[in-house]
Amino acid sequence: MSSQHEHTAAENHAHRQEGPRNHYISFALSIILTILAFAGVVYGGLDRGFVLAFIVILAIVQAVFQMVYWMHMKDRGHLYPIMFIVMGAVIAGIAVFTAVYWMWW
Amino acid sequence: MAHAHKVKQYRGVMDWLTTVDHKKIGILYLAAAAFFFLVGGLEAVLIRVQLMYPEQNIFVGEAFNQLVTMHGTTMIFFAAMPAIFGFMNVAVPLQIGARDVAYPYVNALSFWLFLAGGVLMNTSWFLGGAPDAGWTAYAPLSTTAYSGFGMDFYVLGLQIAGIGTLIGAINFLVTIINMRAPGMTFMRMPLFTWTAFITSVLLLFAFPAFTVALVELMFDRIFSGNFFEASKGGNVVLWQHLFWIFGHPEVYVLILPAFGIISEVVSVFSRKRLFGYSSMVFATILIGFLSFMVWVHHMFTTGMGPVANSIFAVGTMAIAVPTGIKIFNWLFTLWGGSITFNTASLWGISFIPAFVVGGMTGVMLAAPPADFQYQDSYFVVAHFHYVIVGGVVLGLFSGVYYWWPKMFGRLLNETLGKLHFWTFFIGFNLTFFPQHFLGLMGMPRRVFTYLPGQGLEEGNFISTIGAGLMGIGMLFFLINIIITSVKPRTATNDPWDARTLEWAISSPAPEYNFKQTPLIRGLDAFWKEKTAGNKEMTPAEPLGPIHMPSSSIMPVVMSIGFFISGFGFMYKVYWVAILGLVGALLVMLWRSLYDDHGRHIEVEELQDEGVKA
Numbered sequence: 001m002s003s004q005h006e007h008t009a010a011e012n013h014a015h016r017q018e019g020p021r022n023h024y025i026s027f028a029l030s031i032i033l034t035i036l037a038f039a040g041v042v043y044g045g046l047d048r049g050f051v052l053a054f055i056v057i058l059a060i061v062q063a064v065f066q067m068v069y070w071m072h073m074k075d076r077g078h079l080y081p082i083m084f085i086v087m088g089a090v091i092a093g094i095a096v097f098t099a100v101y102w103m104w105w
Numbered sequence: 106m107a108h109a110h111k112v113k114q115y116r117g118v119m120d121w122l123t124t125v126d127h128k129k130i131g132i133l134y135l136a137a138a139a140f141f142f143l144v145g146g147l148e149a150v151l152i153r154v155q156l157m158y159p160e161q162n163i164f165v166g167e168a169f170n171q172l173v174t175m176h177g178t179t180m181i182f183f184a185a186m187p188a189i190f191g192f193m194n195v196a197v198p199l200q201i202g203a204r205d206v207a208y209p210y211v212n213a214l215s216f217w218l219f220l221a222g223g224v225l226m227n228t229s230w231f232l233g234g235a236p237d238a239g240w241t242a243y244a245p246l247s248t249t250a251y252s253g254f255g256m257d258f259y260v261l262g263l264q265i266a267g268i269g270t271l272i273g274a275i276n277f278l279v280t281i282i283n284m285r286a287p288g289m290t291f292m293r294m295p296l297f298t299w300t301a302f303i304t305s306v307l308l309l310f311a312f313p314a315f316t317v318a319l320v321e322l323m324f325d326r327i328f329s330g331n332f333f334e335a336s337k338g339g340n341v342v343l344w345q346h347l348f349w350i351f352g353h354p355e356v357y358v359l360i361l362p363a364f365g366i367i368s369e370v371v372s373v374f375s376r377k378r379l380f381g382y383s384s385m386v387f388a389t390i391l392i393g394f395l396s397f398m399v400w401v402h403h404m405f406t407t408g409m410g411p412v413a414n415s416i417f418a419v420g421t422m423a424i425a426v427p428t429g430i431k432i433f434n435w436l437f438t439l440w441g442g443s444i445t446f447n448t449a450s451l452w453g454i455s456f457i458p459a460f461v462v463g464g465m466t467g468v469m470l471a472a473p474p475a476d477f478q479y480q481d482s483y484f485v486v487a488h489f490h491y492v493i494v495g496g497v498v499l500g501l502f503s504g505v506y507y508w509w510p511k512m513f514g515r516l517l518n519e520t521l522g523k524l525h526f527w528t529f530f531i532g533f534n535l536t537f538f539p540q541h542f543l544g545l546m547g548m549p550r551r552v553f554t555y556l557p558g559q560g561l562e563e564g565n566f567i568s569t570i571g572a573g574l575m576g577i578g579m580l581f582f583l584i585n586i587i588i589t590s591v592k593p594r595t596a597t598n599d600p601w602d603a604r605t606l607e608w609a610i611s612s613p614a615p616e617y618n619f620k621q622t623p624l625i626r627g628l629d630a631f632w633k634e635k636t637a638g639n640k641e642m643t644p645a646e647p648l649g650p651i652h653m654p655s656s657s658i659m660p661v662v663m664s665i666g667f668f669i670s671g672f673g674f675m676y677k678v679y680w681v682a683i684l685g686l687v688g689a690l691l692v693m694l695w696r697s698l699y700d701d702h703g704r705h706i707e708v709e710e711l712q713d714e715g716v717k718a
Contacts, residue, residue: 099346102409
């Protein structure tokens with residue numbers, strides 16, 4: 001029934017040990033990334049297009065951190081969440097792109 | 106009772122208000138669906154009365170617009186969808202050998218939110234007029250510039266019901282992924298469970314688009330936003346895209362579970378294994394995927410140019426392939442089977458030709474040059490009624506007759522059932538078949554009258570007679586329910602000699618479903634045991650205490666909170682709106698902080714019931 005949850009005791013133990021450390025690192029990185037994005041906008045001396053691309057890339061990196069560390073996507077047994085997130089992204093992407101393309105371009 | 110409980114057990118009305126049992130919630134869903142089906146049916150009959158003769162003055166202008174809008178919205182959102190959720194609740198946990206859905210409390214919340222939304226929208230009849238911009242609510246017709254206060258009821262009602270639908274879909278996804286009995290692999294799941302799974306996926310991905318559209322319309326209407334205000338940079342086509350990105354998967358949300366019911370019924374009453382099971386599963390998934398890629402075929406005349414129209418025309422025609430696979434698989438299942446023609450199988454088998462007619466006109470509509478002619482004519486009305494009535498409704502009635510004994514322990518009367526079927530089926534064809542020709546002769550949809558001497562009289566007259574006949578059919582059904590409900594519970598566990606797991610347990614099912622979780626040894630799990638000479642399923646676990654969730658009134662309280670909040674927004678009394686939302690949030694908080702461990706049904710009680718049965 002639930003092969004995803006059949007962690008061994010040792011694995012669980014290891015999981016508990018490494019868990020908080022990665023969370024601290026990703027939390028710190030998230031804050032740094034946010035500061036970078038904020039600084040990019042505040043600094044003002046940069047090209048508008050560059051700033052836009054810069055903060056969008058930082059946002060994507062942030063989103064990946066959220067998914068991988070905070071939503072446990074790197075752990076075993078998360079195939080269904082990954083599958084559904086990818087499917088949702090594909091469908092939403094196609095829908096948004098097509099609708100926007102034919103409405104405004 | 107061998108064992109005393111600490112947990113309070115409710116009786117009577119309180120039991121129905123507090124229940125978290127998927128079987129009872131299924132019955133609630135079906136009862137609500139039946140009520141809204143009658144309301145929507147009444148609206149349909151009134152529409153047909155107005156159109157019976159040319160130039161009548163019974164429901165003119167706005168009154169007619171309100172009837173058309175409410176008929177469509179009620180039938181799709183408050184009759185067909187809850188009926189589908191009803192059957193998913195009744196059958197899916199039993200078919201996969203689970204004791205309940207994954208989140209019983211959320212399941213109750215889904216139902217009460219849906220009911221709150223449905224009731225809120227229908228109160229508009231008494232509060233200054235119903236929504237009148239069509240069930241598609243195209244902007245700018247649905248903005249305050251062109252339509253009345255009624256549209257606010259549409260926006261808020263569907264938004265509240267939509268929350269219920271979305272969390273219901275998530276609930277069934279989690280249930281089907283995680284709670285299958287040992288041995289119940291994905292490729293051994295009954296086809297109704299498969300279609301329920303794909304339907305839930307479609308709802309999960311499609312409903313957010315509609316939620317966004319409704320939020321935008323709500324901002325435009327209530328807070329003077331400009332999403333659909335072209336003079337201020339808004340875009341009215343945005344509504345059409347968002348609505349149909351949701352709306353097209355929505356029609357597959359409706360039809361896929363009907364496909365599932367038909368697959369069960371055709372297979373059981375042909376006494377054959379479903380032909381091409383794996384191709385049926387594959388076709389279901391493919392239809393689900395393609396349903397997201399075709400929404401523009403509702404918008405061919407919007408003016409997106411030949412490239413967009415061609416791409417989406419090809420995509421639309423591609424859906425005919427997996428659908429055709431399904432049709433042929435049902436025919437091959439029937440071929441050479443020893444077919445029983447009882448009420449359930451009559452509804453089920455008549456689904457096939459009726460749906461083929463609707464599907465065929467669908468392919469005709471998918472060709473853009475032809476669609477420019479059909480657009481907004483009665484041909485479209487005939488097409489989608491053949492799909493929705495000839496497909497969804499026939500499938501749902503088949504399910505009603507098929508699962509009634511499992512829900513209530515009583516078999517519906519066969520004579521009345523057949524009367525219901527024949528009057529409804531003949532009435533349905535009389536109503537909608539002439540509408541194809543009315544459309545081709547140029548009669549536009551949503552128009553409240555027509556002139557004499559243009560050849561439209563006969564078709565409209567026949568159509569109205571047919572609608573009356575469908576109404577009479579529904580009377581037979583209501584009489585059948587009343588007569589059956591006063592009879593004793595005599596249904597056996599397995600009245601149809603059926604194949605899937607739900608027929609292995611008593612009718613109606615006990616609250617814990619399976620005393621011991623069954624071991625699944627193949628497709629058509631119960632049939633496999635029967636062919637091996639077993640009367641029951643082989644248990645996969647020893648007899649032990651069964652953990653049950655506690656009943657709770659909180660889902661009702663929370664839904665009332667949203668209901669009150671909806672009225673606050675509509676009448677722009679924002680303290681009421683905030684009060685309602687705060688109430689709902691407090692319930693969430695209470696739910697998060699208060700640990701409810703449920704209760705156990707002990708082994709002695711299970712054995713007591715075993716002796717009684």
